[in-house]
Amino acid sequence: MDETPFVFDRNRLVNLTTEQLTLESVARYAQDAARFAQETDNFAHDTKDHLDQLQGWLDILWLLLGAYLVFFMQAGFALLEAGSVRAKNTKNILLKNILDACLGAVVWWVFGYPFAYGGPYEQDDRNAFIGAGTNFAMADHAQINGSFYATWMFQWAFAATAGTIVSGAVAERCDFRAYLVYTCIITGIIYPVVAHWGWSSEGWLSPFREPSRIIGGNGLMDFGGSGIVHMGGGGAALMAAIFLGPRMGRFMDDGSVVEMPGHSTVLAALGTLILWFGWYGFNPCSTLAIKYMNIAQRVAVTTTLSAAAGGSTCLGIHVALGNPPDVSPALNGILAGLVGITAACPVVQPWVSYVIGMIAAPIYMFSSHALKKLRIDDPLDAAPVHFCCGAWGLISVGLFADKELTASAYGTYMDGYGVFMGGDGVQLGVQLVALVAIASWSCGTSAILFAILKHYKILRVDLEDEIKGLDLTHHGGSAYTFAVNGGSFNKHGGPNFVHQLQQPDFRPDQKRSSMSEELGAVQYMTNGAATVQLAAAPGLVVPDAF
Numbered sequence: 001m002d003e004t005p006f007v008f009d010r011n012r013l014v015n016l017t018t019e020q021l022t023l024e025s026v027a028r029y030a031q032d033a034a035r036f037a038q039e040t041d042n043f044a045h046d047t048k049d050h051l052d053q054l055q056g057w058l059d060i061l062w063l064l065l066g067a068y069l070v071f072f073m074q075a076g077f078a079l080l081e082a083g084s085v086r087a088k089n090t091k092n093i094l095l096k097n098i099l100d101a102c103l104g105a106v107v108w109w110v111f112g113y114p115f116a117y118g119g120p121y122e123q124d125d126r127n128a129f130i131g132a133g134t135n136f137a138m139a140d141h142a143q144i145n146g147s148f149y150a151t152w153m154f155q156w157a158f159a160a161t162a163g164t165i166v167s168g169a170v171a172e173r174c175d176f177r178a179y180l181v182y183t184c185i186i187t188g189i190i191y192p193v194v195a196h197w198g199w200s201s202e203g204w205l206s207p208f209r210e211p212s213r214i215i216g217g218n219g220l221m222d223f224g225g226s227g228i229v230h231m232g233g234g235g236a237a238l239m240a241a242i243f244l245g246p247r248m249g250r251f252m253d254d255g256s257v258v259e260m261p262g263h264s265t266v267l268a269a270l271g272t273l274i275l276w277f278g279w280y281g282f283n284p285c286s287t288l289a290i291k292y293m294n295i296a297q298r299v300a301v302t303t304t305l306s307a308a309a310g311g312s313t314c315l316g317i318h319v320a321l322g323n324p325p326d327v328s329p330a331l332n333g334i335l336a337g338l339v340g341i342t343a344a345c346p347v348v349q350p351w352v353s354y355v356i357g358m359i360a361a362p363i364y365m366f367s368s369h370a371l372k373k374l375r376i377d378d379p380l381d382a383a384p385v386h387f388c389c390g391a392w393g394l395i396s397v398g399l400f401a402d403k404e405l406t407a408s409a410y411g412t413y414m415d416g417y418g419v420f421m422g423g424d425g426v427q428l429g430v431q432l433v434a435l436v437a438i439a440s441w442s443c444g445t446s447a448i449l450f451a452i453l454k455h456y457k458i459l460r461v462d463l464e465d466e467i468k469g470l471d472l473t474h475h476g477g478s479a480y481t482f483a484v485n486g487g488s489f490n491k492h493g494g495p496n497f498v499h500q501l502q503q504p505d506f507r508p509d510q511k512r513s514s515m516s517e518e519l520g521a522v523q524y525m526t527n528g529a530a531t532v533q534l535a536a537a538p539g540l541v542v543p544d545a546f
Contacts, residue, residue, distance in 0.1 A: 056147070058290040063150035069281025070157035074101050076274030077164045080331075081171060083267025084380050086260065088469025089172045090479035096167045096179055103180070104160035107188040110137050112159055113152055116192035117200050128204035128214060131196050154285070155195070158229055161282075162191040165233030168380025169241045173248075173466050176474060178453045182240070182446075190445050191232050194438055198228045205434050207410050217430040218416035221401065223299075223409070224283040226343035226393025227438045234387025235442030237378065243450035244459060246377030248466050257372050260379070265327050272331040276307055279338050283345045295409060299345045302353035303338065306345075309357030310337020310364075317365060329365075332381055336364035336389045343393040346409040347401040347417070356396045360389045387439075394435045398428025 078097035082090050104112075118131035126132075135143045138152075163186045170179070197203040198220045201210050207219030222228050249258055262268060283303045284296040314333025319325055340360030341353050348356065367384035371377075378384070401418040410416070416430075417423040453459040460466075465473040472478065 055290065059288070060147050060150040062285060062290045063147060063154045063288065066281040066285025067150070067153040067157045069278050069285065070154070070161065071101070071278075073157075073161060073275050073278030073282070074164060076271045076276075076278055077161075077167075078271065079267045079274065080271030081168050081380055083264040083269075083271060084168070084262035085171050086469070087263040087480060088471055088478070090263070090471060091475040091477075092176075092470035093167065093171055094479070095176075095475065096183075097164060099180075100164045100167065100183060101160055103183055104163050104187045105156060107184050108152075108156045108159050110188070112188045112192050113155065115189065116155065116159075116195040117151075126202040128202055128209075129196070130193050131200065131202075154288075157281075158225060159187050159191050159195070162229050162233035162236075163187045165230070165382050165386050166237045166240055169237035169378045169382040170244055171379040172470065173244060173460055174240070175458050175461050178450075178459045181453060181458075182236070182449060185449055186233070186236055186446075190236065190442060190449075191229075194228050194232045194441060197437070198222055198434070205430075205437070215430055215433065217427040218406065218410045220394075220430060220434040221347065221397045221406070221410060221416075221427065222343045222394060222434070223346050224286045224342035226339060226341075226390045227434055230339045230342065230386040230390035230393070231435070231438045232442045234383050234385070234390055235439055236446040238376075238383035238387055239443055239446035239450050241371075241376050241378045241383065243447070243454050244377075246375060247379070248463060250377045251375050255373070255375070268331060269327055272334055276334060276338065279303055279307070279342075283342060287346075295346050298350075298405075301350050302345045302348060303341055305350055306337040306341035306353045306357030306360070307334050308337070309354045310334055310340065310361045313337075313358045313361035314365060317362060332364060332368075332385060333361045335385045336360040339386055339389040340393045340396065342390075344397045344400060347397060347405045349402055349405070352400045352402075356393075356400065359396075360392055363388055363392050391435050391439070394431045395428075398423075398425075398431040401427065 074097060077100075078094055081093045081097060085093050114135050115131045118134045134140055138144060163183045166182065166186060167179070197205040199208070200206055201208050203209060204214045205220040207213065207221060209219065213219045220227070247260065250260060251257060280300060280303065284299045287293075287296045287299070311330045311334035314336065315325060315330040318329035337357030337360050340356050340363075341348075344356060345353070364381070364384050367388040368378075368381050371384065376383075397418070399418045399420050401416075401423070402421055403417045403423070406417040415424040416427040419425050419428050450459060461470065461474070469478075
């Protein structure tokens, strides 16, 4: 029989006469029609396979884009923290931020990721507390398939963020050995446990637990990590600041606070804007798949409005209290708004996200003031921004989550939405349980960690090193190697004299009439050529660590 390809000609078929409709011709047309139908079916099947493969590639690209954006936040943290410390400690804080990425990647690869998401699991072997601990250092090749590498990258960027939060709270006085220990423990154990609780398919708080949730409601609704990332890192930061004690000269005997402003508002502002930009990887890309773009676009808007509300509200309160408009309150307000919206970003309406950011601003300002009253020195306000505003983020879900938006993002429990939106309060209860659990775990384990480091006297640098600056005493010299007012360089690459930025005509032999002025001289000292005897100054609180 003729095997030439069938070309369907409707007119030819319709115009056939009865005489032409022989048995042989009918059979031939029937066979060709069947071949055409089969080819069409094969084409449709192949097209579907190609589209599915394309969607899988786009999902991987979406995860990688999110990983790159969140990793770029490390640059934002580095600039923000460098600008917020004194010039004599710039190298120290930059090195810690760099190593947060380097050490974080190694630790996450070896055991952090397995503790957070390790598997696979048999039904009876699942662990609701911590990952099964399989696939250490990606040794189990059977688990490496599909989007595994992209998922690993995305989750590593989150883990590195949690570790970086702590570096701001311990700035200017933490021993480098202690830093190496705590960053490995936080990235490899403390954070992965919380991530397993809330984001794995086995965790006791997880909304994705299969086949059924443990805690009720929709499980913990923490979309981008207000609690899991920011409360976790912020709790560790709070404990670190408490066990380290305040920087030398930060508080007087009467409880008054001696201001120690950072050396570069420019770096701090640029760092904050980079963090805001990176947050679009943190929140919208947490949809994890390209097919959820309808949710991602809404998340981008709610993230933006909350950040804007936090920055403007914080600055407004600062001015209303009689202070001149300044950059720092706006920067911290932006971060407070971003942390506050991270949990609720897919489940609230845009106007609610603005309210969440507005409320985050006074929460940050009050908690920052409270820490100072308690003589807890947190140079970057890491605990107020991340721990306190992260807690507010969890609570805001239980108050403001919209019913329809919750169903689109999470799914099953009909009444698991905000009490202000008509919910029955179950979801608010779930959020509060998670808040207490995360706070207890992060603060409790971190307290043990920093207590051990303090006991072995490796938590804090010596008094003399702190006064001279960690760049000079621990990292080979000043970060800034330009001369000031024509001064010469010493062997460390720093100026051979003390330079007070607020008083350009200040000389090393100039007498000081007040303690605050003397602290100002030390604040901008970049080397040990000039020494100020702070410990002998009346009214100065010397931290217990010394």
